[in-house]
Every structure is written in C-alpha cells, then in structure tokens.
Amino acid sequence: MSLDTFIATRQPEWSELEAAINQARRGRLRSTSATQLERFGMLLRHASSDLAIARRDYPDAQVTEYLNSLCSRANPLLYRGSPMRISAVPEFFATGLPRAFRAAWPYILASCALLLLGFIGGWLAVVLRPDLRDSLVPHSLFDELARGGHPTVPDAPFAAAFIIQNNIRVALICFGFGVLWGIVPALVMLSNGWMLGTIAAAVHEGGYDVRFWALIVPHGVIELSIIVIAGGTGLMLGDAVLRPGLQRRGDALGAAARSAVALAVGAAMLLVIAGTMEAYVSPSGLPDAAKLAVGGTAAVLLYSWLLLAGRRRTVAPEHEPRSWTALSGLPGEVPT
Amino acid sequence: MLRVAGPSTPDTVRVQTAENVSIGFTTAGLGSRVVAQLIDNVIALPLAYIAAFAYSALAVSASSGQSVTIVAGGALFALFFVYFGYFLVCEVVMGGRTPGKAAMGLRVVRLDGSAPDFVALLIRNVVRVLDVALFAAGIGVVIMFFHPLSRRLGDIAASTIVVRERSRVTLATAAAAPPLITRAPDAGPAVEGIERLGSTEYNALRTFLTRAGLAPELRARLAADIAARMLERLAVAPSAPERFWPPELLLERLYLQLDQRLR
Numbered sequence: 001m002s003l004d005t006f007i008a009t010r011q012p013e014w015s016e017l018e019a020a021i022n023q024a025r026r027g028r029l030r031s032t033s034a035t036q037l038e039r040f041g042m043l044l045r046h047a048s049s050d051l052a053i054a055r056r057d058y059p060d061a062q063v064t065e066y067l068n069s070l071c072s073r074a075n076p077l078l079y080r081g082s083p084m085r086i087s088a089v090p091e092f093f094a095t096g097l098p099r100a101f102r103a104a105w106p107y108i109l110a111s112c113a114l115l116l117l118g119f120i121g122g123w124l125a126v127v128l129r130p131d132l133r134d135s136l137v138p139h140s141l142f143d144e145l146a147r148g149g150h151p152t153v154p155d156a157p158f159a160a161a162f163i164i165q166n167n168i169r170v171a172l173i174c175f176g177f178g179v180l181w182g183i184v185p186a187l188v189m190l191s192n193g194w195m196l197g198t199i200a201a202a203v204h205e206g207g208y209d210v211r212f213w214a215l216i217v218p219h220g221v222i223e224l225s226i227i228v229i230a231g232g233t234g235l236m237l238g239d240a241v242l243r244p245g246l247q248r249r250g251d252a253l254g255a256a257a258r259s260a261v262a263l264a265v266g267a268a269m270l271l272v273i274a275g276t277m278e279a280y281v282s283p284s285g286l287p288d289a290a291k292l293a294v295g296g297t298a299a300v301l302l303y304s305w306l307l308l309a310g311r312r313r314t315v316a317p318e319h320e321p322r323s324w325t326a327l328s329g330l331p332g333e334v335p336t
Numbered sequence: 337m338l339r340v341a342g343p344s345t346p347d348t349v350r351v352q353t354a355e356n357v358s359i360g361f362t363t364a365g366l367g368s369r370v371v372a373q374l375i376d377n378v379i380a381l382p383l384a385y386i387a388a389f390a391y392s393a394l395a396v397s398a399s400s401g402q403s404v405t406i407v408a409g410g411a412l413f414a415l416f417f418v419y420f421g422y423f424l425v426c427e428v429v430m431g432g433r434t435p436g437k438a439a440m441g442l443r444v445v446r447l448d449g450s451a452p453d454f455v456a457l458l459i460r461n462v463v464r465v466l467d468v469a470l471f472a473a474g475i476g477v478v479i480m481f482f483h484p485l486s487r488r489l490g491d492i493a494a495s496t497i498v499v500r501e502r503s504r505v506t507l508a509t510a511a512a513a514p515p516l517i518t519r520a521p522d523a524g525p526a527v528e529g530i531e532r533l534g535s536t537e538y539n540a541l542r543t544f545l546t547r548a549g550l551a552p553e554l555r556a557r558l559a560a561d562i563a564a565r566m567l568e569r570l571a572v573a574p575s576a577p578e579r580f581w582p583p584e585l586l587l588e589r590l591y592l593q594l595d596q597r598l599r
Contacts, residue, residue, distance in 0.1 A: 002538070002595050072362075076431070076445045164413075175463075250495075251495075261455060
C-alpha cells in the first residue's frame, strides 16, 4: 500500500481518535457513554495496529511519528490503575492498615529498638554527667516540671493543631527521606528517644515521675507507636535501596514504597487522634491515675486493633470431591 | 512492572502496550520539568502563604494568650500541607498533570504507559518532600540530571515517568506533501525489471521527489546518483532505452509505476 493510500484510508479514524482524546482530556472520559468508550478502545487498537504497519513499511515517514504520538496520548486515557474510592477508606482502616503493620514488623521492631537505644542513651547521659544537665535537657514545660514548677499549658485547640502538624510532618519526612538509605528515619528515632530519655531522667531526679508520666502516657502511647511505625516505613524504603535482592534497586524501592505508603499515611491520620489527646487529656485536670488509665486503655485498643484486626481465618480445607465440571471448566452436568 | 521493548534512545522509552505494539514515550527533560515546577510554584506558593496567614490570623484572634511557637508551627504546617497537597490534588484530579505540567505539555504516566493510580501519585508526592529538600535546587534535580529517563526519587519510588505529550507532527504535516512530478506526463513505458523494486525504493524515490527547494544543478547531480543505483537494482540491459532517459525523468517514471503497483 502506498503511503498516500494508507494515510487517505486510515485518516478518518485517526481524526476521530484525536477528537476523542481532546474531549476526554476535558472530561477525563467520565462523561463519555459506554458505546463511546467502546469506540475509543476500538479506535486505539486500530491506531496501534496502524502504528505497527507504519513502523514496518514507512519507518522514516512523518506519519509514523504522528501515530506514535497519537497512541501515546490515547493509551493513558484508556489504561489506568483502579481509581481511589471513598468507600475503600473504612475497609482500609479495618483490615488493610493492621495487615500492613504486621507485614512490616521487622522494620517496626528495628525502629522501636532505635527509639529505645536513644532513650537509654539520653537517660544515661543525664545520670552520668549531671554537670551537663542544663544543656542536655531541652527547655520545655517538662523541664519546668522537673524543677518543681507549675507550667501553664497552651490553649487546647491550637496546641492540638501544633502537635498534630509537627508529628504528621515528622511521619511524612520519615517516609520520604527513607529513600536515602534510611539514615534520616534512623536519626529521627534516635533523637526522639534521646530527648525523651533526657527529660525522663531529669524528671526522675526531681521526683515528679507520676506527674510526668501522667502528662506523657495518655497521648504518648499512640503517638510514639505511630512515630515508630513511620520510622519503620522509612527504614523499609532504605532497606529496599540497600538490599534490593534479585530486583533492580529502583524496582525494589517501588515495591517497598507501595506497601509502605499505606502504613505511613495511615499512621499520619492516626496522629490526629494522638494530638487531640495530647492537647485535651494529658494537660487536663483529671487525676493522674485516670490519665494513666486512659493511656493504658488507648494502648490496649491500639495494639489489639493492629495485631488482631483483619486476620485471615486459617481453616483447614475441606476435602470435597472436585466435580468434573470444575476441573474441565465447562458449564454442564456431571457425566454419568 | 517495567516492560521496555526494543532499544530506547536517551530521551524515549519504548513500552509494550496491551495491544502488543510498542509505543515510544518521549521523556520530559530537566528543563521543561523545572519550568513546570516554577509555574506550579507561582500558583501554589501564594495559596500556601494565604493559608498560613489565614491560620495565623485565626489563631491570634481566637485567643490572646497564644505562644508564638504554637501559632508559627500551625502556620508552617498550613504552608507545608497546602504546598504539597496542591501537587497531589492536581495530579489526581487532572490525571497526572498539574497546571504547570499542562502548560509545558507534560504528564505523569506509569512505566507501562498507563495512567498512574492514586497510590502511585501519593508516593511520588510524599517523596517530593525529599526531592525539593533544599528548596528549588533539591536532590530531585540532581538525580533527574543524571537519570537516563529524567526521573526524580519520587518517580523511582512510584514507578512513574514524566512524558512529553506535545508532538511536533500533526496530521496535517504527517499527510505528506505530494511529490513534484514535472517532467513525466504519465508513467511511461513499463521499465524492465521494475518488479525488483519494492517499498524501500518507493520511499527513497518519494523522499527525493517531495524535497522542494533544491538548487537545480544539485538536484540534477543527486538524481543522477540515485538513478545509477536504481538502474543497478533493476539490472537493466546495457543497451536498454531506460539508460538514456534523463535521470530526473527516470526517477519520476519509476515512482509513478511503483505507486500504481503498490497502491
């Protein structure tokens, strides 16, 4: 077929596809009807086969480049991953997030170990070097508490907003920076542990343990758990880059990011709960015992959800004779 | 997963589509992506600052005893959230584009040429905090500079690439100009051995005949050269009349005869 005939006979469909692309761009195919959509698919298939023909017969002609660009614009409009549905959000929190948590346990454990290491280091630093206490313990309302003062706590709604934003940012940074060999999330875990360790040691020396833990525990259980989870997601990405196994580093990173992002974003959402508790329950006038009880209850709820929700039942498969139709895949009667 | 088919030149990636035809995507270079980012910054940064100021105003007016840290922290978060949220929301709503990318004719696609799903867009936009870590000249730009497909870390983590959608070829330019037939009024007598020629020769003749604006003497020299090769392929007898036609006439006749046969 000569080039002119090829273009002349196929051109109407290409123009139609081009018009459909432009229309779909504006309405993202959503407003198109089922028959139009079917037509779009057919046009793309035809254009693709025309591209294959053009590559073979007219490799240097402009029309080959045109068809390539036509197909490359049409392809992402027709082929796409499953869209996000709002209805999938409750299911994600009911089963998806706890499953992702359990699947990532080695990283979460590692992240937790780093936090503890930091905590122990911070505690020891304050105990062993009392002369450096002032530079070791960050100035905060807890420091004031350790010195026997009665700190004023900022207004709840804005304190909550501040706390939530700070933690969400830390969680997302842990994830994003995890790509760089997981160094940043590891440092974030160590430094958070260190800070907590120095404060705890200072408060312990001042003898205000119960008041301090009553201020920390109600929200801290959830908050620290979530920061640990976020650190774990960052370590997961770093590990994929450091030890990609048989995959290429980029592919390993892509796979790890896909399973870790749900955990990181889910954790960031949970920080809203933790931040609200930090602003409202922890500094409230409730008796210390009640605050500790709130923290304990939160811990039990959080971990029973993370560890138990969405477990698949492992039932022994019943030994049922397979029917003949199931084996052959044919709809019909069992032969006699 | 990556299914790269065939050789990829530095700025194109060939992917095998569901139709089993490989399509070449032109990847967006560092320059166009940085310009797209600057355009987006022009939109997103004012939005982010408005959000931050609105938050501060609200926080200050709602109560008098706010500590500066608390208000500033909240405002910083509004800035952070709106800025990064802008890219995510735009890419989700506009199918892998932002206003900046749309202006530059760029689009985010997955490595198999399909549109990215929500999770992929989420990943590439969370990792954006790392890619723009040192403001405009972040790690992302450095990685993009060295990456053969100009991907930033967010693209690698999300298995996406940014491609150029604009093509310099339109249907009008692709519908090639008709060849300039000036000497041969018709196809002329059938050339001996014409069946030895195929689409390769047809394309070569067509390319020569559609080429306008050649200086006459240059065109004549070129024609003589091509005609000699054609005669060699035709394997015409040394005394055949075709050998004595003017080269340009021979080429036009050959073209017309091939055109009739291949049509």
